[in-house]
Amino acid sequence: MASIVVVTTTLPIEWSTEQITELKTKLISQQLAACVQSEKINSTYSWEGEIVSEDEWRLTIKTTINRQESVISTLIENHPYEVPQIVHRIEQSSSEYSDWVKKQVGG
Numbered sequence: 663m664a665s666i667v668v669v670t671t672t673l674p675i676e677w678s679t680e681q682i683t684e685l686k687t688k689l690i691s692q693q694l695a696a697c698v699q700s701e702k703i704n705s706t707y708s709w710e711g712e713i714v715s716e717d718e719w720r721l722t723i724k725t726t727i728n729r730q731e732s733v734i735s736t737l738i739e740n741h742p743y744e745v746p747q748i749v750h751r752i753e754q755s756s757s758e759y760s761d762w763v764k765k766q767v768g769g
Contacts, residue, residue: 664760667730668722669695669750671737672705675717682719685740689723694733696766697724727752729767 673682686698699722706715725733730750737748755763 663754664757665727665752666696666755666760666763667725667727667733667750668753669725669730669733669737669748670723671721671741671746671748672703672743673719673721674742675702675719677719682721686721688740689733689736690766692732692736693767694729694736695723695725696763698722724763726764726767 673685682700686700689695689698701720701722703718703720704715705718706713708714723733734748734750738746741748
C-alpha cells in the first residue's frame with residue numbers, strides 16, 4: 663500500500679462558494695494539493711468558556727508529505743480564524759491514487 667497526506671480545516675459559513683472555490687483553486691494551481699473537497703458541516707465546541715454550535719465549511723485536502731507544510735502555511739496565511747483547526751494525517755491509499763496525487767503536486 664501507498665500513502666497520502668490528508669489535511670482538514672474548517673472555515674466560516676459566511677464565506678461564499680466563490681471564496682471557498684478561490685482557496686481550493688489556489689491550492690490546486692500552486693500544486694500544493696491534488697484534490698480539495700468542500701462541504702457544509704455543523705460544529706459544536708467550547709470557545710472562551712461558552713459552548714458554541716455553528717455551521718462551517720470543511721475542506722479536505724489531499725497532498726503528499728513533501729507538500730504538507732506548504733499546504734499548512736497557505737491555510738494559516740489565508741485563514742480568518744484566530745485559532746484555525748488544521749489537522750493532518752497520513753492515510754493509506756492505493757498505489758494508483760498515491761501516484762496520481764504525487765503527479766499532481768510535482769512529487
